[in-house]
Amino acid sequence: MSDVSTTHEHTRTSSPAGGSPEDLHPGQLEDIVQLICPDGARTASPGFDPWVADVTDEDLLGLYEDMIVVRRIDTEATALQRQGELALWAPLLGQEAAQIGSGRALRSDDFVFSSYREHGVAYTRGARFGDLLSFWRGTTASGWDPYSIGMATPAVIIGAQTLHATGYALGCKHDGVDSVAVAYFGDGATSQGDVNEAMVFAASFQAPVIFFCQNNQWAISEPVGLQAQRHISDRAPGFGIPSMRVDGNDVLAVLAATRIALDRARRGGGPTFIEAVTYRMGPHTTSDDPKRYRPTGELDEWAAKDPITRLGRLLEGRGVLTEDVATRVQQKADAVAYEMRAACVALERHPDPLTVFDQVYSGPHSGLERQKSQYAAYLASLDGAQS
Amino acid sequence: MSDVSTTHEHTRTSSPAGGSPEDLHPGQLEDIVQLICPDGARTASPGFDPWVADVTDEDLLGLYEDMIVVRRIDTEATALQRQGELALWAPLLGQEAAQIGSGRALRSDDFVFSSYREHGVAYTRGARFGDLLSFWRGTTASGWDPYSIGMATPAVIIGAQTLHATGYALGCKHDGVDSVAVAYFGDGATSQGDVNEAMVFAASFQAPVIFFCQNNQWAISEPVGLQAQRHISDRAPGFGIPSMRVDGNDVLAVLAATRIALDRARRGGGPTFIEAVTYRMGPHTTSDDPKRYRPTGELDEWAAKDPITRLGRLLEGRGVLTEDVATRVQQKADAVAYEMRAACVALERHPDPLTVFDQVYSGPHSGLERQKSQYAAYLASLDGAQS
Amino acid sequence: MTEMTLGAALNSGLRRALADDDKVVLLGEDIGKLGGVFRVTDKLQEEFGPRRVIDTPLAEAGIIGTAVGLAYRGYRPVCEIQFDGFIYPGFDQIVAQVAKLHYRTRGAVKMPITIRVPFGGGIGAVEHHSESPEAYFAHTAGLRVISCSNPQDAHSMIREAIACDDPVLFFEPKRRYWLKGEVSDDADGLPMGNARVLTEGSDVTLVAYGPLVPTALDAAAAAAEDGTSIEVIDLRSLSPIDFAPIEASVRKTGRLVITHEAAQSGGIGAELAAAITERCFFWLEAAPARVTGFDTPYPPAALEDAFLPDLDRLLDAVDRVMGRRNSLTGWKASA
């Protein structure tokens, strides 16, 4: 007798409640939502199409431009790092659709809690270039003022921000507003206790939060199979959180899924989990060497599913992306890169040493004040000694 | 359009893979495995029956006796606490079947990692009474030598032991033995990061570990609905861990489920999650006052599903539990209680103060040695001053 | 002025904070219907509803992390950690997030989070229920760490902590929850960051905080009978430490004894001894003495009397710094 028949395996790839998978997601591969195929074909999806019915070709071109721009930002930042202008950079290469599709779905009063790789999301929120880079240059501990763009300071501690998003969402709910908090994190992050606790709290409080996981297949050198034995999207339902698995290289599918989740949250339906299946085409950071662990061929395989190429093909097919338009988009991207580089090198490299004491506390602190004045005296004495 | 149809809800109560629920668990209520009804009737379950086919009436009587005894131990310990012989006690009242049914399924070379309420499990492992109580009396930081009975020192930090069980199980696997680690924890514990990380690690390593959750409906004053929006057993499959939901007041169903999980683990099938649905009929601990939070009627409702009564009815019906036998069992329980009380009061109340320094480290430690000798000198000087 | 226990004074301080500012929310395990295992939040959920007094799932990182998000949203969360020994699962969120977010965001985001921790031993509890983890937080930049020792301070300081825009670790002396005292709504106005001189004295400065303050006062009374004059200082703020009154006192007495229940190595006493030595080296007649818990885990209840600083150990240290006798080297009292 096999024990398999006596226990609840629950572990097969789940299909949506009601209806067969085919009815709902004609375009999907392996139970994944896809609206634009790698070859640029638009596939119909009765379940998701209505959520992007209002998206015009103009809008699509906008998303295309966004993706071109953030890829250019990424390339430029990588170059800045190689040139010693940045200390480090975590490339988003390959994840443009996941970030632009979700970021562009948000309202300005929504609030993003991200990890360190969400430069594309930050771009959609309107982060200034200097603020995008000062952290990576080592000038400041972080960039933008979170309240100015509705996006928290990125969390480096893996997973911590998912709880912050949950708490923020609880606050929105208690405030009676329909703003939504969105937590971005990676596949590796799903192993952290914090992320699982966030799902418990979000489900318990029915908080208007979206857990947006970019499954880019890798956590530094560790493949996603080490972190999860099932699709990552299979985890949330057990916590009482509905989930979706979308092609993260399909900007339209990501947009649709995010809109669905936002709508549910705004209408009091609580949290939703989205797994955007994508790929980190670059190194983990500029310090990393993926050659040590990436199987040969894998990169090529994913290059064939490139998020920008496929939307480009669709738009070309529709005659929207003409050569002229493509040139204009590229010029915009170059202008952005130029502006960003200028903002980068303008960032202070040698702040006043005494600022090390600033903003530790919001009010006076006797201990720090003493250390600061002693340090000031010391610095002055050095001057004295040197003079 | 409703978003419900477009997202994978996955959230309905799952049924076993293949076959209708009725085929597999005729006796179950709400998708729960049950072999003995509250009225004592034995219900058939094609999936689970084969796993207890070898259980004789004599064996059942043994389980019955175990439950009577551990309930008596529990009552006696509560009395000892009221009389000031114990500082605290965490009653297991109501959870006898969950603990005896699982504990008796284990081999001596299996290893238990429990929480603080598993006195019944400790009894099945052969813990001595003094060792069961010295922690609660405040005499020692813990009781038994874990290696002597194959059961770790109970964990007070909620959920921590689930990771220990996972690590131990990984060790068993690497040692090439078929011993299994069993982690016991409560419904409240499922909210802790550690428990979720344990599932991630166990699934990733395919460790031979059983996650045995006694869902006794309460975490101190918090009802299980605050911790989990779905059945607790619904959580594990998303981690890639098959799960079962059994009537935790049905000792036979618990035995069967535990055997299934043990068998899978021994054969290299990895972890299993068991939710034993039961009820904490007493206070959280002797310091707690459930009147502040327990809805009226709830206790009565569960009293009707008492684990001991139902097995008693079954055995009476079969003519196994005669009045004579009942008396013998009661005498055994009383004898155990008597022996335990004696062991309790014999426990040292005033250990040598200098033992406070013992066993912090396994080897010499200059810092502690100095503190110890200074403290010894101080104590000696007090004697001197008082003489 | 009303007489109440320290626990009740906290309860009334929390009630006032909830009433005064609707951004104040309480989060914790069993703080609702049960009113907390020590009843410090008794009836507050009934009064302010389950959106202000929130029973959370059982996870400390979850509690603190959720509070961080609420603070981002403009709330002033007050988190209850059920017992000292259960704060560690929340340690990362406290140390890496709560403590650092103001610095990280260069002041853009405030973290007015209060984390209430019943701490210390002496109640005969089982493991993890009697710890004194305050030094971990006092070593963590970005946090303020305070502890009260009497009902009036409990009431005033909890309100001040909640009103403070910085995160505050609030250590409640659990074995003194039942200590009674007069409480008025307007305290004497001594800010929570300040130490308080409780008894003036000329021979020895004795610094304590939280649960050991009453013990220190007893020691001063006993010493006074023997003709030794002790200045007892209630530290109140463990980070930052209010050094001015201690410096002033030590410059007068020349002798310092510090006491806490936490392990000696790296405890608050180490910082106090080091800093006072730096500041008052030429005034010291003897090395500052520390009377503390040992460098062991908190022991089982049967051994806690051996572990905990008490009157006799304080007096022994007083004798030592007075050069009278020295248990450490075996020189016995002649009495």
Place this chain on the structure above:
Amino acid sequence: MTEMTLGAALNSGLRRALADDDKVVLLGEDIGKLGGVFRVTDKLQEEFGPRRVIDTPLAEAGIIGTAVGLAYRGYRPVCEIQFDGFIYPGFDQIVAQVAKLHYRTRGAVKMPITIRVPFGGGIGAVEHHSESPEAYFAHTAGLRVISCSNPQDAHSMIREAIACDDPVLFFEPKRRYWLKGEVSDDADGLPMGNARVLTEGSDVTLVAYGPLVPTALDAAAAAAEDGTSIEVIDLRSLSPIDFAPIEASVRKTGRLVITHEAAQSGGIGAELAAAITERCFFWLEAAPARVTGFDTPYPPAALEDAFLPDLDRLLDAVDRVMGRRNSLTGWKASA
């Protein structure tokens, strides 16, 4: 004797430990194929297989908690924490389980777990990658805390830590991973618990550990040119502290300077200053001086030179304890 970097010396120490005892297993994030982000475990998985060198899921509590279970089963786990600032999610498992299980079980269960932590700043890294959390662990009973400062010690001490039946927090000075030195398999035999006098001196005792040991040696060399004789002591063990050689040194020099990168308040320097004052009060010519990181979070890279103790700050402190000048009070050097 071979010349190698400190990182390579750790690698070879780990390799020896794996080869000598098949109960030794390595656990961590990215320690397998990648060989760790600092390559300290480079090629070890290739050599010993994925059951001995285990890439774990991304969760520090999971790593430590799994190690506890392995230790229960008789293994000797060596856990790598990728960077100092990522140890906090594992804090509860370390402080409440790893540290206490031997005491809790009255010696029945041993916890021969080594937790490797690359720590400290100076590498221009982003937040959480430059912290010095050692004081948290030195304040925790049940742990041993050590730190190496040169390749030979790295090699010998990691092997000794793994062989030790108690849990050991092993702090690796990450900015010195590339420091080169001779390494032999048989070290000089100085146990990991002992401090080492690196240079004899008569004027000032200067205690450092980990990354600041080379800085301390530089300071001693610079001071020697000015005619000041400094005795540099490499602490090596932070818990317990090996006081004997420091006491002996201070009784000779009368002056103590202590340095570390961690925040000053409640750091190792506080304990050292307090304890040495207790032990050597009548020999001290000046209050022990601490040259440390400030009581702030570790700053962004552009400010780390301001934060980190360096040669000049050490010399300033030497001048101060020598009574030569006092930057603290504004008395400037005449030079």
